[in-house]
Amino acid sequence: MVKLVEIEDDAVFDDDSQYTTDDEENESVASLSEKEEEDEDENESDFDFEDDEDDEDFEETFLERIQALKDIIxxxxxxxxxxxxxxxxxxxxxxxxxxxxxxxxxxxxxxxxxxxxxxxxxxxxxMMQWESEQGGAGEGAIGGQQPMLGGGGVMPPPGIASSAPGIVA
Missing domain, CATH: 1.20.5 (Single alpha-helices involved in coiled-coils or other helix-helix interfaces)
Known part of the structure; x- marks a missing residue:
């Protein structure tokens, strides 16, 4: 693992004048202490991030976990x-x-x-509907004969076959 060390720059203390007042000196010391605290926070967050990377190396897929059950069952x-x-x-x-x-x-x-x-x-x-429209099926025909398919008690003339819709002779 690599350890990073920050080298402080002396340019922070260089001003145009050789003399500094107490207020300027306190401000520079305070800014340095704030920078050190920020660096510590960054170092801590870097450490947490490194732990996450280590966990990613050991993550298993679902299939690998199922295969590991062989040893348990x-x-x-x-x-x-x-x-x-x-x-x-x-x-x-x-x-x-x-x-x-x-x-x-x-x-x-x-x-x-x-x-x-x-x-x-x-x-x-x-056929039944057609017969009922022709005048009633079941009534006797002239001369006591049953009506032909034409129905209605009327016999067709000789030589002409009676037919109803849907009936093939």
Whole structure:
């Protein structure tokens, strides 16, 4: 360690005159004592700063602290913790794969079964509404026959097929 020593300059005492008064002498002595106190304060703060630098050399990272726990925690406990974490990881991965496969099955089933069923239900509702607009489904037709798809008790002329919206003949 390097020790700094301040060399006092004699220029402080040199004036134009050879003689100094008591007041000037007291002021110069007081200014010197103030400088010495400031130097001591600076030296103390330098010493505190040096301690901080020494602490920085010994600071550990978080990873280094975790690695140091190897010496504290017994081997059996570390193995038990490691196996528990491996088991949790395995079951979590398995669960995520299973959830993905099940969601694929439900989505494709909905698209292949439920969506066409909903379309057919909508067509049936449209057909029932169309029949009710034509004059009432279920009333007997002329001659005791059931009305054809056209409904309303009126038979279409021969050779013309009756059709409703959404029904393909």
């Amino acid at each position: 017994p081997l059996e406990k570390r193995r038990a913790f490691s196996s528990a974490m491996s088991s949790i990881s395995y079951w979590g991965t398995f669960g995520m794969h299973l959830a993905g496969k099940l969601s694929w099955v439900f989505t494709t089933s909905a698209l292949l079964v439920v969506f066409p069923l909903a379309l057919e239900s909508d067509r049936e509702k449209m």
